[in-house]
Amino acid sequence: MKKKSYKVGSLFAGIGGICTAFEQSGCEVVWANENDKHACTTYKHNYPKVKLYEESINTLVERDLIDDKKSSKNNMVFKPLKAIGIPEIDILTSGFPCQAFSVAGYRQGFNDEKGRGNLFFRTAEFIEAFKPKAFLLENVKNMNGHDKGKTIKVIEETIKNELGYSFIKFILNSKDFGNVPQNRERIYIVGFRNESSYSINDSTKTGNILTHNFNIPKPIKLTKTIHDLLEVERQEDKFYYNSEHQYYKELNDKMSSRDTIYQWRRVYVRENKNKLCPTLTANMGTGGHNVPLIIDNFGIRKLIPSECLKFQGFPRKFKFPSGMAASHCYKQAGNSVVVPVIKRIADEIVRVLSLSEE
Numbered sequence: 230m231k232k233k234s235y236k237v238g239s240l241f242a243g244i245g246g247i248c249t250a251f252e253q254s255g256c257e258v259v260w261a262n263e264n265d266k267h268a269c270t271t272y273k274h275n276y277p278k279v280k281l282y283e284e285s286i287n288t289l290v291e292r293d294l295i296d297d298k299k300s301s302k303n304n305m306v307f308k309p310l311k312a313i314g315i316p317e318i319d320i321l322t323s324g325f326p327c328q329a330f331s332v333a334g335y336r337q338g339f340n341d342e343k344g345r346g347n348l349f350f351r352t353a354e355f356i357e358a359f360k361p362k363a364f365l366l367e368n369v370k371n372m373n374g375h376d377k378g379k380t381i382k383v384i385e386e387t388i389k390n391e392l393g394y395s396f397i398k399f400i401l402n403s404k405d406f407g408n409v410p411q412n413r414e415r416i417y418i419v420g421f422r423n424e425s426s427y428s429i430n431d432s433t434k435t436g437n438i439l440t441h442n443f444n445i446p447k448p449i450k451l452t453k454t455i456h457d458l459l460e461v462e463r464q465e466d467k468f469y470y471n472s473e474h475q476y477y478k479e480l481n482d483k484m485s486s487r488d489t490i491y492q493w494r495r496v497y498v499r500e501n502k503n504k505l506c507p508t509l510t511a512n513m514g515t516g517g518h519n520v521p522l523i524i525d526n527f528g529i530r531k532l533i534p535s536e537c538l539k540f541q542g543f544p545r546k547f548k549f550p551s552g553m554a555a556s557h558c559y560k561q562a563g564n565s566v567v568v569p570v571i572k573r574i575a576d577e578i579v580r581v582l583s584l585s586e587e
């Protein structure tokens with residue numbers, strides 16, 4: 230098989246979880262976009278060589294994607310666009326925030342302000358402008374049923390009918406697909422260019438159709454336990470609950486096992502009976518709420534930010550910049566992805582694209 234380093238562009242890049250996975254799969258991340266300044270600081274700390282557009286995707290689209298007057302396409306929801314200045318890519322990735330949008334509003338066409346401002350459509354505009362060979366979209370599992378299934382339907386129609394890509398949708402839990410002891414279900418959508426009429430479920434498969442060659446990752450055994458990822462040394466005092474703390478009594482009464490992870494859910498302690506880390510969320514740390522809690526040799530404490538990165542499967546070399554406030558670190562880790570799950574998808578995209586280069 231011919232080895233090729235595919236060029237990746239990353240939208241809603243956060244701290245670069247998806248970028249890390251694609252780099253591990255041998256790709257080159259050439260640019261990324263993220264508008265949260267703290268996430269950008271962490272991104273640049275780990276990826277100083279990637280061109281990071283530190284601004285809203287709205288600014289990027291309005292400034293750098295222009296009408297393609299030469300295009301023969303018309304009657305489409307998206308104006309034919311081309312990119313100026315932003316380097317070309319083979320693969321586009323996007324972990325866009327999920328927002329409601331109505332089918333009716335979007336059908337009003339490209340000038341509909343509501344539709345245009347939607348972050349999925351921003352991603353679609355990038356696909357239209359760059360025409361990457363393949364893309365990967367990542368989102369919360371609930372996007373599948375969001376707005377009674379209308380959201381995912383609009384996404385599927387747009388990808389197939391407007392952009393001309395195949396639509397391969399699957400939901401993976403990191404505990405079953407990434408050998409990471411975190412319960413985290415996410416929806417993934419992969420598409421290949423000019424293959425809108427093909428599906429991975431087609432009864433007859435053709436060797437040169439990339440969509441037909443793509444395999445959704447299969448479950449793998451979970452061999453890692455939470456103890457493989459938890460630090461054993463004493464951590465900074467600020468992560469411990471001392472006996473003076475207002476929640477201490479409740480925590481001390483309810484937390485008894487060292488083999489499980491607990492969570493403070495505003496007014497009560499929740500035990501995760503399956504010995505896994507609960508889904509790390511972006512609102513971890515806000516008001517002391519949702520941060521996973523454990524008992525270690527020194528007391529009851531929160532997971533520290535670097536442990537959160539381990540529960541997202543980040544490599545050891547990935548670090549938060551020194552001085553980054555813990556609240557920002559928790560938010561950034563919770564917003565990110567489980568790297569080994571994305572790596573399996575990225576490996577498969579790379580394998581399939583390489584088939585067409587043979």
Ligand SMILES: C[S@@+](CC[C@H](N)C(=O)[O-])C[C@H]1O[C@@H](n2cnc3c(N)ncnc32)[C@H](O)[C@@H]1O
Pocket residue numbers: 241242243244245246247248262263264265268284285286287323324325326564565566
């Ligand atoms: C769910 S996170 C994606 C995490 C990322 N996929 C990763 O691998 O770590 C969504 C990100 O989109 C960013 N975001 C939200 N609105 C944005 C906008 N208008 N322009 C650029 N980035 C935006 C947020 O700051 C957040 O970091």
